[in-house]
Amino acid sequence: MPSHFRDTEQQGVPDVITGGPEPVQTITASTDIARSEGSAVDAPASGSLYAPLESKGKVVPRTGTPTISLRGVTLIYPAQPNKPALDDVSLDIYPGDFVFVVGHSGSGKSTFLRLLTREIKATKGDVIVAGQNLTKMRNWKVPYLRRQIGTVYQDFKLLPDKTVYGNVAFALECIGKPRSVIEAQVPEVLRLVGLAEKMDNFPDQLSGGEQQRVSVARAMVNRPPLLVCDEPTGNLDPAISLGIMKLLDRINQTGTTVVMATHDREMVDSMRRRVVALEAGHVVRDQERGGYGFYDAL
Amino acid sequence: MSCATKRGEATVSMMPSNLGYSIREAGQHIRRNWSTCLGAIVTIFLSLFVIGVFILGSSLVSNLVGSVEDRVTIQAFLSDGADRAAVDAYQSKVLGWSNVESVTYKSKEEALQEYRETMSNRNAEDAVAALDGQNPVPASLVIKLDDPKQVETTANQIVADQEFAAIADTPENAASSVQYGKETVDRLFSVTNYIRIAAAVLIVLLVFVAFVFINNTIRLAITARRREIGIMRLVGASNSFIRGPFVAEGAIEALVGSVLAIVSLQVGWNFLKPQLSNSLQFLSFELKPQVVIGCYVSLVLLGVVIGLFGSAIAMRRYLKV
Structure with missing residues (x-):
């Protein structure tokens, strides 16, 4: 069953971000996966809950142009001039990578993610995303950067007076996509996240996990090459969290680079993907196939 | 992209x-x-x-x-004995001035009549009757101006004019023969x-x-x-x-x-x-x-x-x- 997602991937979205050296895996029969996935999440007892994730332990080769590149980035909030939120951080993230950013509250995780979407500007150093230096980027260009970055937050950030369909369509309306594109893409992405049947529901009629899947759908509907998640499972229970995790994993399988800040130890340990640990604004660990803590590093 | x-x-x-x-x-x-x-x-x-x-x-x-501004005029009172030809000559001279729109001659009779009408509420009839047929109101030239704000200049010009002094109601003091309601206008x-x-x-x-x-x-x-x-x-x-x-x-x-x-x-x-x-x-x-x-x-x-x-x-x- 051809999907919009696969179509774009086959055309190979000519972009620095997705243009990884490795041929990207595509979603096959996305609808069916989404359906079974959706039911698994809604009924935690169905048994697939602790099934291994498809991409467990996958390592993305560090070659080619990085999607994200931080070069000696320091960020000092004016409120705390003596305590930099990030201190001389250098980091490369390559296309197709799935990176967990872990650390205590206040270690600089959110600051790091906010730098990527240029909600804040680095005090010193260069943040390069999709080949553009965000430190030097002019303000009017920022919206066009954000169209290439999907964002998912702990608090979903859905509009209560719009339906599920309306919320996802809103993301496309905002960037001036024609109605025909919206009508084709929104149901497609809602099928992907397993919410095709709840299209006309309002967010307050959905469970937390479903709401988060709506916000993932909204982040992905424009098919951005980079997905930034700030504790997407922060206030969901473990079973629902795993459903979201699998969804993000599958999105990553299509070649989308995912950067995810999290406190969820179990999730990080079960995925065995790249882990960047922050501590008081420094990168204290950057590890392929990492775990949440030092003790379980492979 | x-x-x-x-x-x-x-x-x-x-x-x-x-x-x-x-x-x-x-x-x-x-x-x-x-x-x-x-x-x-x-x-x-x-x-x-x-x-x-x-x-x-x-x-x-x-x-x-x-x-109201349109009604701002200069009244130049003339002596009873003024030569009519001199008055006419002076009237056309003033009319030639740049700021002057029109100059009208108001005779003694017209002035008295006007006095009667405008003062009708204040026993003007009695006052006129008390005059015993005499007419104390002088004849005058009524000068309308293009620009009412220039009224003072034009009035002074008339006062300073020797030709006017000859026919003025009070030749020894031409200024008192020229009235334009200075305070009201200001x-x-x-x-x-x-x-x-x-x-x-x-x-x-x-x-x-x-x-x-x-x-x-x-x-x-x-x-x-x-x-x-x-x-x-x-x-x-x-x-x-x-x-x-x-x-x-x-x-x-x-x-x-x-x-x-x-x-x-x-x-x-x-x-x-x-x-x-x-x-x-x-x-x-x-x-x-x-x-x-x-x-x-x-x-x-x-x-x-x-x-x-x-x-x-x-x-x-x-x-x-």
């Missing part, structure tokens, strides 16, 4: 659809929050209405003052100046008040939709796209408010004018149509400018990246 092509695409495909979208969104928001919007509309309506009253009122006052001009300045200041103040009010109302609307704006920025909506619906809302509210103001000004004037004309018959209450139309057009423009700028400025802090 490079940023440049994305931008090109966006500007080409977004501009027309963005306008429609903005107006649609604004309409929807006005329907949903009609009470807040009604507040804004009423504020704009009242501000523009008061501004309109001041514009029309001050133009009415300057019309009235203009008609007071009139200072009063009209004050009225004009006060009207201008009040109009500026009212524009400012209307601006502050609409700015505040739009700010309320924005605060109510903070989340939505946050999400729009999240998904990469451009600033002009985010601003669109709010600016459209401000403009629509201003437009409705100004139309209401114009309608009520017109209705009020139609109601008031006959009553004023009836009770104050000696004054003219005519407004030039171009003044009225100009006033209405400027009210609409003012309203829309206030609406656009009020909302654009209110938006500014929410659009910092």
Whole structure:
């Protein structure tokens, strides 16, 4: 069953971000996966809950142009001039990578993610995303950067007076996509996240996990090459969290680079993907196939 | 996709659809929050209405003052024994002066008759009867001027003229034969100046008040939709796209408010004018149509400018990246 997602991937979205050296895996029969996935999440007892994730332990080769590149980035909030939120951080993230950013509250995780979407500007150093230096980027260009970055937050950030369909369509309306594109893409992405049947529901009629899947759908509907998640499972229970995790994993399988800040130890340990640990604004660990803590590093 | 092509695409495909979208969104928001919007509309309506009253009122006052100014004349009293030929010669000489519009000769009889009529309420008949058939009122030349403000210069010119001294009522002191109501004229001009300045200041103040009010109302609307704006920025909506619906809302509210103001000004004037004309018959209450139309057009423009700028400025802090 051809999907919009696969179509774009086959055309190979000519972009620095997705243009990884490795041929990207595509979603096959996305609808069916989404359906079974959706039911698994809604009924935690169905048994697939602790099934291994498809991409467990996958390592993305560090070659080619990085999607994200931080070069000696320091960020000092004016409120705390003596305590930099990030201190001389250098980091490369390559296309197709799935990176967990872990650390205590206040270690600089959110600051790091906010730098990527240029909600804040680095005090010193260069943040390069999709080949553009965000430190030097002019303000009017920022919206066009954000169209290439999907964002998912702990608090979903859905509009209560719009339906599920309306919320996802809103993301496309905002960037001036024609109605025909919206009508084709929104149901497609809602099928992907397993919410095709709840299209006309309002967010307050959905469970937390479903709401988060709506916000993932909204982040992905424009098919951005980079997905930034700030504790997407922060206030969901473990079973629902795993459903979201699998969804993000599958999105990553299509070649989308995912950067995810999290406190969820179990999730990080079960995925065995790249882990960047922050501590008081420094990168204290950057590890392929990492775990949440030092003790379980492979 | 490079940023440049994305931008090109966006500007080409977004501009027309963005306008429609903005107006649609604004309409929807006005329907949903009609009470807040009604507040804004009423504020704009009242501000523009008061501004309109001041514009029309001050133009009415300057019309009235203009008609009074037209009546500012110089009276040059002539001696009873003045040679009629010399008077005629002098009349045509004064008529040749640059500022003089007309010079009329008023004979003793006409002057007495006028005195009787204007003083009829104050026992003028008795006073005239007491004169025993004599006529103490001198003949005079009544000089009308092009520019009433120059009345003093022209009066002094007549006083200084030797030719006038020869025919003046009081040849030894020509100044006392020339009257133009110096104090009245001076007071009139200072009063009209004050009225004009006060009207201008009040109009500026009212524009400012209307601006502050609409700015505040739009700010309320924005605060109510903070989340939505946050999400729009999240998904990469451009600033002009985010601003669109709010600016459209401000403009629509201003437009409705100004139309209401114009309608009520017109209705009020139609109601008031006959009553004023009836009770104050000696004054003219005519407004030039171009003044009225100009006033209405400027009210609409003012309203829309206030609406656009009020909302654009209110938006500014929410659009910092």
